[in-house]
Amino acid sequence: MLRAVPNLRLFPLDRSVPSFPLVGHAPAFSRDPLRLVTRLAAEHGGMAPVQIGPLRGYVVSEPELVGEVFTSKMKHYTRRTRVYEAMRLFLGVGILTSEGDDWRVHRRIVQPAFHKKRLESFATDIVAITDQELKRWTGELDVSDAMMKLTLRIVSEVLLGTKTAGDAADIGRAVDDSQRYVEGIMSAVVPTPRWIPTKRNRRLARSLVVLDRVAYGIIDERRRSGERGDDVVSMLLEARYEDGSELAPERIRNELITLMAAGHETTSNALSWTLMRLSQHPDVARRLEAEVREVLGDRLPTFEDLPKLVYTRWVFDEAMRLHPPAWITGRLATETHELGGRTVTPGEMILLSPYATQRRADLWDNPEGFDPQRWEALSVRGALPPFTFYPFGGGTRKCVGEAFAYLEATLLLAMIAQRVRLELVPGHPVVAAPQITLGLKHGLRMHATRRSSTPTVAEAARSSA
Ligand code: HEM
DSSP states (O other), X not given: OOOOOOOOSOOOOOTTSOOBTTTBTHHHHHHOHHHHHHHHHHHHTTEEEEEETTEEEEEEOOHHHHHHHHTTTGGXXXXXXXXXXXXXXXXXXXXXXXXXXXXXXXXXXHGGGGSXXXXXXXXXXXXXXXHHHHTTOOEEEEXXXXXXXXXXXXXXXXXXXXXOGGGHHHHHHHHHHHHHHHHHHHHOSSOOOTTSOOHHHXXXXXXXXXXXXXXXXXXXXXXXXXXXXXXXXXXXXXXBOTTSOBOOHHHHHHHHHHHHHHHHHHHHHHHHHHHHHHHHOHHHHHHHHHHHHHHHTTSOOOGGGGGGOHHXXXXXXXXXXXXXXXXXXXXXXXXXXXXXXXXXXXXXXXXXXXXXXXXXXXXXXXXXXXXXXXXXXHTSTTSSOTTSSOTTOOGGGSOTTHHHXXXXXXXXXXXXXXXXXXXXOTTOOOOEEESSSEEETTOXXXXXXXXXXXXXXXXXXXXXX
């Protein structure tokens, strides 16, 4: 657990952003953390002092410094922040929460699940599941809920190779409740101890029972049947450490839950925001539909189509620029060192926020505008300075699922554009929910109509002219 570190040296806070004695920016952080990080970045530069209750540190949004934190200076930090420690309560020790040799050994075991050859074979299954689920997208629905179900099914069935259909609702709720627990910790000045039977604590306890039941159920079932495939469960069961020993069931459980949790809500939120933006920018939606029609016509997409779905990818990147699912991540200094001309001391936190960097007016033209076309110039190698756009983090701890997420998102967006027209229900409030990932506070109520045909590129260009 992150300790409050007595810090007696003078700690200059930016007074233009409201901050109070003892609690510092805590009220502003719990009221509107997105506004706080963007204001600190805009008004106090790329390394802005911040104090959230007893925790002190910096919001770092300067790309060069972000790069240093992720790479050359990473040895000065631990990720055992308050939030990561809270995540350990439900994920256990797995590749998201571990460090050092323990992390290195297990990342090496999990990484091959995401190799290109495997991704190719995943594409067919992702398309088949999406084809089934999209049939249910009719009339008025909460698209963020439907997307959560779809991405959970995809990560469980395609990546882990398990049918969780019967448990899907339970798993979804358990992951959700566990994350709400972590969010409670994130925004509290002083977190409530776990033994006090608050609603959140009780829900966490219930979630652990469900997650254990599902994960150990999968492991036992595979062990019993002896069945092995091209999936993560098989890989984890067959993996051996250097001394020839197997992974303990608890470790396999932790890696499975980590992949389920890290691998569905992030992608789901990114896609929901993309669909929200498309509903507000019909010209962009038309161009997307036209590309899909040109590349796919009426057939289902395949892995080979991905390089041709260029505009689809720009749309997704532009939505992630404005609404990065992992909108903030933290590190805790373990040693005194220099960063951006300041001395960082042990116990100070470094908050890295792609949300703040990716909306900085001095780094981006029209930073608040949704303009997928900007990626035409930015996708040229070297055009985008490193760590100006980092929705997947960076350095050796960069997201292991990045390629999987792009594969999934591109296929899903293409299939949605091909089949369904989505319109925001008039009056539905679109409000960001900056939790562990960047969700939508009131969901995303949309009206879905099945499409009979999509326009050609030429038709789309004519209608947006
Ligand atoms: C749009 C989708 C996604 C986004 C934006 C995203 C973002 C991130 C970020 C920013 C990190 C680094 C966190 C840090 O440095 O503190 C991370 C780590 C991780 N992500 Fe993702 N992620 C996405 C999808 C996925 C998927 C699909 C999976 C797996 C199926 C996944 C699994 C993981 C894991 C296991 C880690 C920990 C890696 C390590 O520390 O070695 N993510 N993700």
